[in-house]
């Protein structure tokens with residue numbers, strides 16, 4: 012049996028895509044390899060969001076080419092493929108810098124993998140590239156997404172029309188599209204039938220979801236959440252990533268009424284300065300963001316928030332940066348992801364004057380992260396002594412250890428047998444650090 016190995020970079024959408032790519036390969040008769048060294052087909056699923064992520068692809072490709080040569084010395088052939096956002100943005104670069112790559116597919120064309128693999132045989136020595144924004148939806152051509160995992164991702168929306176001036180997503184994932192309601196429900200039911208107890212609905216702008224129902228009527232994320240809530244056996248629902256300006260009152264009501272909806276929301280603010288938000292082309296001010304948070308808290312006082320931040324956006328002054336710190340102090344995020352602004356070719360911000368020096372970016376990032384981590388650590392420490400329901404998703408580093416997630420997306424380690432994998436277990440939290448919790452099964 013031929014074997015594949017997929018290495019995934021970037022966001023949860025890429026993790027989801029890799030699963031779907033794996034299902035295409037399984038239908039073609041491939042099995043999963045335990046390492047690239049044992050794989051006849053190696054695929055890198057790439058991320059283009061920041062320069063560092065994109066460059067990583069080329070260093071990894073160098074290592075993969077070495078593996079191919081080692082395997083060739085043993086008489087084994089290896090096919091190398093690159094998929095994902097770097098391909099969409101840099102297909103020619105890949106063919107030039109890594110000519111040994113057999114195929115390169117953008118994020119919207121991986122359903123064409125069977126045809127592409129057939130073409131490679133005919134076009135040895137050439138990289139087969141497909142970076143079209145196709146008229147058809149890849150989802151119509153993929154095998155049904157099944158999973159025996161306790162926690163599964165489900166992409167409901169893809170792409171983005173917001174055009175934040177720093178961001179490559181509209182160019183790599185295309186314009187915003189939503190999958191039809193019935194298709195999403197069918198996938199959700201199949202996942203739950205396979206053992207999934209938590210579904211995380213994914214989209215680059217998941218809360219601007221507007222898929223059509225069976226009657227052709229456009230429906231919102233709130234409608235979809237209510238429908239998914241009706242699936243028996245499903246215990247937890249999450250959705251990510253949301254755009255602050257598109258949080259509707261109807262969606263806020265979901266946090267009041269849907270008990271399965273976890274009390275954790277990732278709502279990226281990016282900057283606390285209205286001047287910077289405007290330059291970023293964000294459709295909200297920091298005041299509007301805070302109002303939305305207040306309404307959400309009123310709907311569910313137990314909600315915890317996380318966010319993304321960019322420091323050192325072109326033109327960001329010390330006062331602008333201070334405004335970001337101020338919002339952090341007001342909200343007290345329980346988790347956050349923060350980045351130095353990365354200049355991305357083809358985006359408007361890359362051409363803006365007043366680019367910020369690297370050392371200033373680094374200093375601001377350090378200050379921001381210190382503050383963010385202090386809130387995160389406090390929140391984690393407050394959990395110590397409490398009993399929390401944890402969905403165990405994977406084995407830990409040591410034998411006899413499992414790792415899971417609390418309702419607030421905290422990682423929790425516990426000494427537990429593998430029979431508890433993919434189950435929700437009540438755990439008493441015993442220790443907390445900034446990034447994880449430890450605990451013991453209750454009872």
Ligand code: 5AD
Pocket residue numbers: 060061177178179279281319320321350351352353354355
């Ligand atoms: N530079 C730094 N961070 C970025 N992000 C998106 N584009 C850039 C960029 N050019 C961050 C944003 C976004 C997260 C996924 O990545 O904070 O929310």
Ligand code: SF4
Pocket residue numbers: 020021022023024025057058059060095096179180183184215
């Ligand atoms: Fe990276 Fe964005 Fe592509 Fe996800 S959608 S892989 S974050 S560039």
